[in-house]
Amino acid sequence: MPEGHTLHRLALDLNAAFGGRQLAVTSPQGRFAESAALIDGATLVTASAHGKHLFLEFDRALLLHIHLGLIGGLQIGPAAPPRGEVRVRLAAEDTVADLRGPQACVLRTPDEVARQVAALGPDPLRPDADPERAWTRIHRSNRPIAALLMDQTVLSGVGNVYRAEVLFRQRLNPFREGSRLSRRSWDAIWADLLALMPQGVTDNRIDTVRPEHLPELMGRPPRVDDHGGEVYVYRRHGQSCFVCGSKVRTEVLAGRNLFWCGKCQRRG
Structure with missing residues (x-):
């Protein structure tokens, strides 16, 4: 989608x-x-x-x-x-x-x-977006943060790719309950979305890896995928994490395949 x-x-x-x-x-x-x-x-x-x-x-x-x-x-x-x-x-x-x-x-x-x-949550790509509305819903919920990020009544526009990638970039355990997520972690998620999603509009694709993990610097082949873009964990099940080398995991959550690194994503 x-x-x-x-x-x-x-x-x-x-x-x-x-x-x-x-x-x-x-x-x-x-x-x-x-x-x-x-x-x-x-x-x-x-x-x-x-x-x-x-x-x-x-x-x-x-x-x-x-x-x-x-x-x-x-x-x-x-x-x-x-x-x-x-x-x-x-x-x-x-x-x-x-x-x-x-x-x-x-x-x-x-x-x-x-x-x-x-009825929709705030959209990070809109200038009128209010992150407080999303935070209010998140910190009152016992659902996993990975599920809440996909709930369009909590946050608009974030789908399977952005949820997996922003949680990896913030080293957050995707199963952390919203009610136990710190305000500092939520602010970091929102700031990351404000940086990544406008770039997605400009490039018409999703790129999430930091400069030090680009193919040319790591000596690895570029990603080849219909969805395009360089990512850390999305659709990389069983492949080595660029940061720690452990295998990327997957599990169905909120009706979609969630991808994460069990070693890197321990915060929370």
């Missing part, structure tokens, strides 16, 4: 391609045809993201709410006949954006979007 940096990058790309432009909106697949007709010919005011949710605001007091889910994708490119099951196509002259396989694709009013966002 795309993490928050992907949605923020898509919002930037949509604004660059279509911001302030009148759009032809269609549903080649047909499943969104009735709603598409309501915004066909409308002007895109702005595209924005909150966590894993993407919102396209039009000048008709309506917003297109998109959640890509596990298999969804949104591609922006030169105009061409639609291929595959395109739920929504946005078009302006020679540029189109095709949405395929989303978990959610629905028109909402501004009030409905406000209620949706109010």
Whole structure:
């Protein structure tokens, strides 16, 4: 599932391609045809993201709410006949954006979007993010910090990669209960997310290793993975930790595979 940096990058790309432009909106697949007709010919005011949710605001007091889910994708490119099951196509002259396989694709009013966002935790990529809201939920919970970081009502935009990597970088035991996490550790997690996630937006991939652990300095081959990026533990089960050499572990937590180093991550 795309993490928050992907949605923020898509919002930037949509604004660059279509911001302030009148759009032809269609549903080649047909499943969104009735709603598409309501915004066909409308002007895109702005595209924005909150966590894993993407919102396209039009000048008709309506917003297109998109959640890509596990298999969804949104591609922006030169105009061409639609291929595959395109739920929504946005078009302006020679540029189109095709949405395929989303978990959610629905028109909402501004009030409905406000209620949706109010139910989400703070997003480290948004300037209005308040880490105190997340901390309040975390330090009152007995759930593991690795589960809390994935809970979008606690913290928005953090997915499986960022949760594993930030906990490794902070040397934190992923099974540490939120109620037993120190405020200092939470502040360090938040600061790390503020550093890593904007870089993910810029690079359109997740890189988390520190300079001293880059392939060229360690004399190791670069990571080859569909998800891209240099990481410490994510999807490295059974491989040697770059820091201590012990084997990276994995276990299902909060419905997703958690990766961690049992030797390095002892804090807490």
